[in-house]
Amino acid sequence: xxxxxEFLFGKTLAELTxxxxxxxxxxxxxxxxxYWLYKTDIDSFEGMTNVSKKTQSLLAxxxxxxxxxxxxxxxxxxxxxKYLFRAxxxxxxxxxxxxxxxxxxxxxxxxxxxKMGCLFCMTGKQGFQGHLTAGEILNQLRSIPxxxxxxxxxxxxxxxxxxxxxxVMKSLExxxxxxxxxxxxxxxxxxxxxxxPAMRVFLEKSKCNLAVSLHTPFDExxxxxxxxxxxxxxxxxxxxxxxxxxxxxxxxxFEYIMFxxxxxxxxxxxxxxxxxxxxxxxxxxxxxxxxPGTPLESSDEATIADFQQALNDKxxxxxxRASRGxxxxxxxxxxxxxxxxxxxTTD
Amino acid sequence: xxxxxNLNKVKVSRQVQIAPGVFVLSFPRPWxxxxxxxxxxxxxxxxxxxxYSIASGELDEEVDVLFNINPDGKLTxxxxxxxxxxxxxxxxxxxxxxxxxxxxxxxxxxxxIAPFSAMLRTGLIAGKKLIHGGRSLDSFYFHEKFKPLxxxxxVRCCSRDSAPGIYDGRITKYxxxxxxxPANEKYYLCGSAEMVVEVRxxxxxxxIPFDNIISEIYF
Numbered sequence: 001x002x003x004x005x006e007f008l009f010g011k012t013l014a015e016l017t018x019x020x021x022x023x024x025x026x027x028x029x030x031x032x033x034x035y036w037l038y039k040t041d042i043d044s045f046e047g048m049t050n051v052s053k054k055t056q057s058l059l060a061x062x063x064x065x066x067x068x069x070x071x072x073x074x075x076x077x078x079x080x081x082k083y084l085f086r087a088x089x090x091x092x093x094x095x096x097x098x099x100x101x102x103x104x105x106x107x108x109x110x111x112x113x114x115k116m117g118c119l120f121c122m123t124g125k126q127g128f129q130g131h132l133t134a135g136e137i138l139n140q141l142r143s144i145p146x147x148x149x150x151x152x153x154x155x156x157x158x159x160x161x162x163x164x165x166x167x168v169m170k171s172l173e174x175x176x177x178x179x180x181x182x183x184x185x186x187x188x189x190x191x192x193x194x195x196x197p198a199m200r201v202f203l204e205k206s207k208c209n210l211a212v213s214l215h216t217p218f219d220e221x222x223x224x225x226x227x228x229x230x231x232x233x234x235x236x237x238x239x240x241x242x243x244x245x246x247x248x249x250x251x252x253x254f255e256y257i258m259f260x261x262x263x264x265x266x267x268x269x270x271x272x273x274x275x276x277x278x279x280x281x282x283x284x285x286x287x288x289x290x291x292p293g294t295p296l297e298s299s300d301e302a303t304i305a306d307f308q309q310a311l312n313d314k315x316x317x318x319x320x321r322a323s324r325g326x327x328x329x330x331x332x333x334x335x336x337x338x339x340x341x342x343x344x345t346t347d
Numbered sequence: 348x349x350x351x352x353n354l355n356k357v358k359v360s361r362q363v364q365i366a367p368g369v370f371v372l373s374f375p376r377p378w379x380x381x382x383x384x385x386x387x388x389x390x391x392x393x394x395x396x397x398x399y400s401i402a403s404g405e406l407d408e409e410v411d412v413l414f415n416i417n418p419d420g421k422l423t424x425x426x427x428x429x430x431x432x433x434x435x436x437x438x439x440x441x442x443x444x445x446x447x448x449x450x451x452x453x454x455x456x457x458x459x460i461a462p463f464s465a466m467l468r469t470g471l472i473a474g475k476k477l478i479h480g481g482r483s484l485d486s487f488y489f490h491e492k493f494k495p496l497x498x499x500x501x502v503r504c505c506s507r508d509s510a511p512g513i514y515d516g517r518i519t520k521y522x523x524x525x526x527x528x529p530a531n532e533k534y535y536l537c538g539s540a541e542m543v544v545e546v547r548x549x550x551x552x553x554x555i556p557f558d559n560i561i562s563e564i565y566f
Contacts, residue, residue, distance in 0.1 A: 124540060219443070223561065
């Protein structure tokens with residue numbers, strides 16, 4: 001009997017079918033497994049009531065279900081919840097559940113830490129600890145009590161999704177496939193800083209929504225904020241998006257954190273209007289919640305309102321994201337960094 | 348999955364192991380580039396290209412690529428077995444982490460030294476200070492080129508081994524000991540995300556405007 005059993009959760013229907021056939025089971029067992037893994041709450045093989053006891057034992061000899069409960073949860077006064085999951089060896093990842101009327105959004109992580117080193121990001125301060133598997137990404141949904149209420153999934157937690165493309169693409173299949181969680185592609189958004197080759201694969205193979213971290217339309221300014229600009233400049237990101245039929249089936253948005261005196265002037269409005277002129281998209285303005293040691297500050301409310309109005313006046317649909325869960329450190333990376341530091345201190 | 352970075356075949360002219368698990372691979376230069384730029388490398392035309400900084404000078408006849416083996420990686424274990432005459436697939440150079448003639452601080456960890464090697468070999472050495480961090484004494488790649496040209500402006504920080512003339516500790520420790528850093532000079536950082544983020548925090552804490560900090564991250 002293998003000591004470290006492989007997890008079934010996170011495997012595609014094709015993979016589950018292959019496992020079934022490999023064990024000498026009928027092909028349809030793959031479909032049965034997918035049903036129990038992605039449509040129900042069972043956490044053991046015994047719960048698979050339409051699978052024979054003999055098959056259950058056979059599976060249990062080599063595999064585990066692989067659903068891991070969160071180790072901690074913090075709840076905000078506004079209903080936002082921050083779930084903390086173990087990611088091995090004293091490391092943690094976070095998922096944020098954000099209820100808003102009929103809309104229930106889960107913000108999931110795709111990596112432990114991050115390699116991208118954006119100046120304004122707390123996750124980057126952890127360094128990079130590792131990639132999450134498709135199962136670990138979707139475990140953030142599967143293992144929380146709000147799972148069935150979830151209407152929207154956003155890949156905006158820890159990590160850069162397109163630096164972990166294969167696992168993210170697999171998780172998107174599991175999220176949106178009929179045999180999987182069967183969430184509409186229109187309700188799933190993947191956010192990237194703009195790793196162009198991987199973004200192109202995503203645009204070719206997935207119909208999910210795309211969000212791009214923009215934060216300033218000027219190249220020189222952007223590379224101070226986001227080192228990725230050195231290799232994949234915004235111009236290339238926008239040109240790549242323009243190659244695809246955006247707008248009809250898929251929404252593209254640009255995330256724009258408002259930094260006081262850095263990216264909140266009329267000059268920035270004009271340049272944004274110029275570079276996004278031919279891209280059917282919207283801009284999502286975000287208030288900045290300062291992180292330790294940052295030289296950046298959030299723009300004030302009046303400036304943000306003016307900026308939003310000026311963009312709307314230019315014909316760019318611009319929204320302002322509500323700040324949620326501030327009392328529970330809901331900004332990605334804050335909670336897990338604290339837990340990481342705690343674990344390191346204890347070690 | 349295909350990432351559309353166009354790759355073209357080149358014949359490797361040389362591969363040298365310069366430290367345990369660390370190699371310099373060379374091929375005839377097929378294009379012009381700017382010191383500090385990267386190129387994509389794959390084992391086949393349709394491969395997922397990995398990005399590497401060019402370590403040779405703009406006018407050198409050959410392009411040098413510095414890499415270390417990532418045991419979990421797909422490319423580098425294969426790349427390490429390449430010998431003279433084998434083919435690899437490379438993209439055209441790109442990227443804007445490029446050097447200038449102005450005074451600047453170059454700060455690198457491990458193989459993050461490569462773009463600064465390219466800048467040095469292009470002649471952009473006047474007014475430069477280089478701080479290179481490594482775990483062991485054999486991780487100061489290209490020191491034989493840097494030391495004669497930069498002299499005291501070349502600082503090696505070693506976190507595990509000790510030796511005369513080598514700072515005993517990490518880059519972050521070394522930087523923390525410096526009282527005054529020129530705020531009007533540029534600071535170019537290249538290496539792991541962890542090093543870049545930590546060094547950037549220290550520089551900002553010491554009064555360097557973030558406008559003057561330019562980072563290249565290996566991913």
